[in-house]
Amino acid sequence: MLWNIDLTLVDVAIVTRDAYADAFRQVTGRPLVKLAPAKxxxxxxxxxxxxxxxGIVTGDEHLPRFIDALAGAFATKRRRIDKDGRAMPGxxxxxxxxxxxxxVVQSVLTGTIKNNAMLKLRAFGLERYVDFEVGGYGEEVYPKASLLQVTQGRVRQMYGFRCDGSNxxxxGDSARDVQAARIAGASMIAVASGHSTTAELHEAGADVVLQDLTETSDLVAAVTHLTSPMDRTAG
Known part of the structure; x- marks a missing residue:
């Protein structure tokens, strides 16, 4: 099970934007005027x-510098995460x-860099259910579908059982998440808690669409329907 984080499990957009502004100033020496949308x-x-x-001309050094600055900026704001953010319902x-x-092994497939992903979930007591070591993160420069396959390889290596599209x-909450699952051959449970509508999630090809995570019985039923005990544990 791979979870998207932002707008699926938590909403910490205000803190994230402030961290981006601090990181941008640290890396460029200029104030942030416009932040690219996440989508x-x-x-x-x-x-x-x-x-x-x-208006910044980028070079090879910008990405690692910005990632380090973003991690540092977000860490300084960790006490604000639960104050200015929220865990999504359910x-x-x-x-x-x-x-x-x-x-079941639960991890994350997220656009967030690893350090910040861990802080986001820890702020709301969600980290105890997640194996962060096998997850996929925003500093890894792969298309999301490829990153999903990378996480499958990590699960196989760490847990010693088959992990592929069948199990x-x-x-996640976005049509982009659905597209990544489809390309990678994985099953997709979409949650209409982000910016994609229920219709858009269905149209993108989600196997199951939930309004939110509050009906845990519906979620568990969807997981068990999309996998089987043999699929989940076979070596």
Missing amino acids: GRPDSEIIFETLAIN AKEALKAVSRIDG TVLI
Whole structure:
């Protein structure tokens, strides 16, 4: 089980934008005028577009510098995360319910860089259900579908059982998440808690669309329908 983070499990947009502004000033020496929209994209893409639309000519050194600055800026604001952000309705109960399914490993497939992903979930007590070591993150410069396959390889290596499209489920809120799952051959549970509508998520090809995560029985039923015990644990 791979979870998207922003607008699927948490909403910390205000803190994230402030961290981007601090990182931008640190890297460029200039104030941030315009932040590129997320739209389900990884931080690596957002960073490059943000630099471009603010008139910064980018080089190979910009991405690692900006990622380090973004991690540092976000860490300084960690006490604001739960104050100015929120866990999405039903997020903790959903993670807990899925953790009880036999043979399930839960991790993340997120556009957020790893350090910030961990801080976002820890702020709301969600980290206990997630294996961060096998996840996919925004500093890894892969298309999201390729990053999904990278995480499958990490699960195979760490847990020693087969992990492929037949037993991988992505849970996310954007049509971009759905497209990544489709390309990678994984199943997709879409949650209409972000900027994509229910109709857009269906049209993109989601296997199941939920309004939110509050009905944990519906989520568990969807997971068990899309996988089987043999698929989840086979070596």
